[in-house]
Amino acid sequence: MKTKQILHLLMTFGATYLLYAQTPGLNILILSILTVISFGFLNSVKLKSTKWWFAATLLLINGFSVFYLGRDYHVILFLLALLHFVAVSHSSARTFYFLIYDTMRNTIVALAMKFGNGINILFGEKNKEEVEGGNQWKWVKKSLVFIIPALLFVLFLQLYRLSSSNFDQISDFISFDWISAPWIALFICFYLLFYGWIWFQPDELMMRYEHKLSRKIVLGRADKLTHFLTRELEVKIAISIVITLSLLLAFLIVSDFLLFSQSALQQNGLEFISKELHNGVYALIASIVITVVLVSFILRGNLNFYQPKLVALAVVWLALNIVVVATNFTKNWIYIDLGGLTYKRIGVFIYLSLTFIGLLYTLFKVTMKEKFFYIIRTTAISFFAFLTVTFTVNWDVIITKYNLSEKFDRDMIDYEYLISLKSGNQHILVEKFIDGEIPNEYSETIFDFSIIDYERSKNWKSLVYSEYEKQKVIASYYKN
Numbered sequence: 001m002k003t004k005q006i007l008h009l010l011m012t013f014g015a016t017y018l019l020y021a022q023t024p025g026l027n028i029l030i031l032s033i034l035t036v037i038s039f040g041f042l043n044s045v046k047l048k049s050t051k052w053w054f055a056a057t058l059l060l061i062n063g064f065s066v067f068y069l070g071r072d073y074h075v076i077l078f079l080l081a082l083l084h085f086v087a088v089s090h091s092s093a094r095t096f097y098f099l100i101y102d103t104m105r106n107t108i109v110a111l112a113m114k115f116g117n118g119i120n121i122l123f124g125e126k127n128k129e130e131v132e133g134g135n136q137w138k139w140v141k142k143s144l145v146f147i148i149p150a151l152l153f154v155l156f157l158q159l160y161r162l163s164s165s166n167f168d169q170i171s172d173f174i175s176f177d178w179i180s181a182p183w184i185a186l187f188i189c190f191y192l193l194f195y196g197w198i199w200f201q202p203d204e205l206m207m208r209y210e211h212k213l214s215r216k217i218v219l220g221r222a223d224k225l226t227h228f229l230t231r232e233l234e235v236k237i238a239i240s241i242v243i244t245l246s247l248l249l250a251f252l253i254v255s256d257f258l259l260f261s262q263s264a265l266q267q268n269g270l271e272f273i274s275k276e277l278h279n280g281v282y283a284l285i286a287s288i289v290i291t292v293v294l295v296s297f298i299l300r301g302n303l304n305f306y307q308p309k310l311v312a313l314a315v316v317w318l319a320l321n322i323v324v325v326a327t328n329f330t331k332n333w334i335y336i337d338l339g340g341l342t343y344k345r346i347g348v349f350i351y352l353s354l355t356f357i358g359l360l361y362t363l364f365k366v367t368m369k370e371k372f373f374y375i376i377r378t379t380a381i382s383f384f385a386f387l388t389v390t391f392t393v394n395w396d397v398i399i400t401k402y403n404l405s406e407k408f409d410r411d412m413i414d415y416e417y418l419i420s421l422k423s424g425n426q427h428i429l430v431e432k433f434i435d436g437e438i439p440n441e442y443s444e445t446i447f448d449f450s451i452i453d454y455e456r457s458k459n460w461k462s463l464v465y466s467e468y469e470k471q472k473v474i475a476s477y478y479k480n
Contacts, residue, residue, distance in 0.1 A: 004198050007042060007198065008191075008198050010038075011035075011198075012190045015194070016183065016186050016187045016190055018030060018031055019461075020186050021182075023070075023462040024075050024078075024462070024464075025461065025462040026067050026460060026461060026462070027461040027462065028063050028066040028075070029063040029064055031063065032059050032063025032078070032082070035059065036059060036060060036085070039086070042089070042198065043089055046088075046089055051088055051094070052088055054385075055084055055088040056085060058081045058084065058085070058384070058385060059078070059081040061388050062074065062077045062388055065077070065078070065391055065392045066078050067464065067465060068392065068394070068465050068466065069464070069465075069466050070467065071391075071423075071424075073391065074391060077384075080384065081388065083100045083103040083104065084103070084384075087102045087202075089200070090202055091202035091207065092202070092207060093202070093206065093207050094210065095380065096381040097380055098206055101203075101206070102202060102206065103197070106201060107193060107197070108196075157174065210377075213377075214374070214377065215371065216370055217300070217369045217371055235307050235310060238298045239313065242298070242313045243313065245317060246313065246317045246320055249317070249321065249324060250320060252324065253320065253324060253327060256324075281328055281332075281348055281351065284324060285352075288324075288325070288359065291318070292359070292362045292375065295314050296365065296375065297372075298310070298314065299314060299366055300372070311366060311367075314366050315367065318359055318363050319363075321359055325355055325356050328348075329352055332345060332352070340408060340412075340413070340414070341398065341403055342417065343395065346395055350390060353386060354383055354386065357379060357382050358375070358379050361374070361375050361378045361379055361382070362375055394424055394425075394466060395424075396421040396422075396423070396424030399418070399421060399425070400418050400429065401428060415438060415439070419446060422446070422448075424466055426470045427470040427472075430473050430474055433446055447474065
């Protein structure tokens with residue numbers, strides 16, 4: 001118990017020191033490292049768990065992303081990773097959003113209950129069990145020996161300073177400037193937050209519910225729809241659906257191949273590809289989501305065991321969907337190769353990648369006879385892990401370098417778009433401008449440097465590496 005209490009205070013002081021009056025940056029990376037070390041020390045048994053190390057890795061990567069790039073969405077991903085890691089450090093649940101919920105529940109509900117119980121222990125009538133339970137508050141009572149004198153010392157110090165200017169000068173070396181009302185408020189917030197996380201109580205009911213949902217499909221399962229239609233009729237309907245949609249999908253693949261042949265590209269060009277890609281990719285993703293739901297519904301019970309042909313047809317149908325995803329990958333790559341890189345085109349790759357992951361898990365669900373909940377559980381953490389890795393990349397720099405490469409003519413480059421990304425690529429724009437690769441008319445906007453970013457680059461707690469790199473390049477330019 002004493003270990004938890006000491007760790008609780010250390011984490012509270014550490015978080016307050018790192019984050020008070022600061023913006024997210026290096027402090028978040030340090031906090032993520034300290035959190036992993038603290039919770040690993042708190043529950044050393046979890047160090048043998050690959051799930052715990054996976055959650056810790058996600059937390060550290062997101063903490064690094066905040067330091068490296070410092071965007072708002074990096075902070076959001078970091079907070080999600082933190083909530084996930086805290087729950088994994090205490091709970092045996094596996095579902096990403098269940099774990100997020102459990103941490104939030106402990107933060108709010110369990111915290112209020114524990115402090116309400118503590119107030120009752122201090123001021124309410126006590127029976128034998130409550131007296132024994134109140135032993136956990138002994139450390140709070142003992143700390144009053146230091147807290148009360150310290151508070152009175154600060155109070156009387158300020159009063160004596162006001163009463164004597166000479167005493168004020170002599171005691172000038174004693175400074176409490178680092179303590180203020182906002183600092184105390186932040187300290188209390190972190191104290192309460194870490195209390196709920198360190199004395200974490202997993203939701204047993206939720207874990208039993210998750211275990212029930214995670215069971216495999218068993219032989220003999222038949223719902224009311226199967227009884228109403230009869231198994232034979234349901235099989236015929238399912239096979240007709242799968243065959244019809246598979247043939248339609250095969251026709252789509254052939255038509256895409258013909259449309260994106262070399263002759264079609266030469267004839268229609270960039271505008272044609274843009275129209276085909278943007279109009280089609282979101283409808284395609286919607287169709288694949290519906291496909292996943294249909295496959296999961298069709299193969300929800302006994303048909304997994306009595307109809308191997310239907311299972312095989314469903315696998316073929318899913319494989320055709322994967323081929324369609326691959327063709328759209330190719331379309332998007334051709335579009336980028338002809339028209340340059342943008343965030344929307346990167347977003348298309350991300351959407352298609354997530355769709356591909358979902359299809360792979362659906363294939364596994366069908367072949368291993370898992371429930372639909374398996375797809376929900378596995379895709380949630382996989383999507384989060386994929387986005388975590390994807391967002392560690394400084395896409396502003398990659399977009400700028402690619403679009404300013406020799407493969408594109410100067411007159412077709414959208415300089416305004418590149419300059420709009422200068423929160424992450426300004427140092428690259430400066431270097432390219434110095435090298436004469438950007439027209440002089442854009443010099444004023446390229447060298448417009450935010451004073452806020454400059455201050456962040458000087459403060460080690462709020463340091464964001466990309467901002468520091470920008471400041472260093474621009475300072476070097478003016479120096480020369």
